[in-house]
Amino acid sequence: MTGTLVAILLAAAPVAAPVDGPVPAIAAAVDTAATTVGGRVVLTLDVDVPEGWFVTPAEPEAELGPFRARAFRETERTGAHRRFEVVLVALEAGEVEVPPVTMRATRGDDPEGIEIASPPVPVSVASNLGAEEEAAQPDPADLKPPLVAPRDWRPVWIAAIAAALAAVAGFFLLRWLRTRRRSARPATPEVPREPARPSWEIAMEELDAIVAADWVDRGELGRQYEEVTVTVRRYLENRYGVPALESTTDDLRELLRGSPVPGPVASRVLSLLGEADLVKFARGIPDPADARSAEPRARSLVEDTMPVPREREEAA
Numbered sequence: 001m002t003g004t005l006v007a008i009l010l011a012a013a014p015v016a017a018p019v020d021g022p023v024p025a026i027a028a029a030v031d032t033a034a035t036t037v038g039g040r041v042v043l044t045l046d047v048d049v050p051e052g053w054f055v056t057p058a059e060p061e062a063e064l065g066p067f068r069a070r071a072f073r074e075t076e077r078t079g080a081h082r083r084f085e086v087v088l089v090a091l092e093a094g095e096v097e098v099p100p101v102t103m104r105a106t107r108g109d110d111p112e113g114i115e116i117a118s119p120p121v122p123v124s125v126a127s128n129l130g131a132e133e134e135a136a137q138p139d140p141a142d143l144k145p146p147l148v149a150p151r152d153w154r155p156v157w158i159a160a161i162a163a164a165l166a167a168v169a170g171f172f173l174l175r176w177l178r179t180r181r182r183s184a185r186p187a188t189p190e191v192p193r194e195p196a197r198p199s200w201e202i203a204m205e206e207l208d209a210i211v212a213a214d215w216v217d218r219g220e221l222g223r224q225y226e227e228v229t230v231t232v233r234r235y236l237e238n239r240y241g242v243p244a245l246e247s248t249t250d251d252l253r254e255l256l257r258g259s260p261v262p263g264p265v266a267s268r269v270l271s272l273l274g275e276a277d278l279v280k281f282a283r284g285i286p287d288p289a290d291a292r293s294a295e296p297r298a299r300s301l302v303e304d305t306m307p308v309p310r311e312r313e314e315a316a
Contacts, residue, residue: 019114022050024105028118030098035090036126041067043086043098045118049105050080055116056104056274057084059282065099066092066125074284090125097122106274111253111267199238200306206231207299221291225276228294232269235302236261249273265305272297 024047031042049055059072067088076083088098097120106113210231215224233244233252242259244252249270256266272294278284279291 026118034124054271066096203235
């Protein structure tokens with residue numbers, strides 16, 4: 001069966017409050033408008049990224065509506081455009097839709113960002129049985145209704161009540177554990193750590209070592225991101241007392257809100273860490289130029305947050 005490309009170009013509206021200027025948008029298309037149960041459908045997501053924005057892709061759920069996601073990869077990236085492909089397998093017959101795929105978009109003056117989503121894409125999924133095979137299926141023979149003995153519903157009610165009580169108890173237990181964890185971990189240390197040498201000098205030396213190692217030319221793009229982000233996280237701890245080395249990027253987003261780190265700098269930090277997470281956890285394929293730019297972006301963060309000369313003399 002020859003597939004027909006179906007493309008729906010629709011900018012998804014952000015979930016958060018309206019923002020000024022253009023915002024990122026996702027267009028969705030499939031490589032075929034019709035398939036069968038168990039058939040393969042490739043969903044293409046084209047993301048338009050206006051200047052100043054950064055989009056953090058999230059791998060779709062394994063069960064995406066009436067489809068199962070088999071693979072997720074980035075296939076193209078330019079300055080204002082990114083393309084992703086999701087390989088899907090149809091699970092049920094009928095006139096169905098590929099549900100929206102959501103992503104997080106952030107920019108410098110809004111570290112929280114917005115959520116964007118692709119439009120749903122219709123797909124016709126046919127049964128594996130052909131029309132002749134379905135017509136050849138014999139009608140079931142008429143059977144006499146079986147004798148049904150009166151059923152004792154008491155065990156069913158007892159099991160249902162016990163399951164409901166267990167669910168309620170589990171909900172409150174999980175909520176209590178989360179509250180305890182948040183209260184046990186302070187948002188930021190009261191006093192930043194004070195290394196023997198200024199934190200910006202340590203960070204600059206580490207970035208110089210990364211340049212000398214030349215991980216990009218050696219083909220180790222993931223190592224380049226790892227070394228740069230560890231240096232940035234260590235600098236945040238030494239300079240501002242933010243426990244960045246032991247925090248995930250999501251946890252760090254909450255910690256930076258109550259920290260002395262300037263808002264635009266925090267947004268740039270989260271953008272760099274989000275890009276590194278995509279390479280590390282989503283197994284994205286980074287562009288060598290983007291990987292190489294991670295080091296000068298980190299160096300710019302350090303330079304923009306270094307104290308003025310008088311403060312440097314007092315720190316020394």
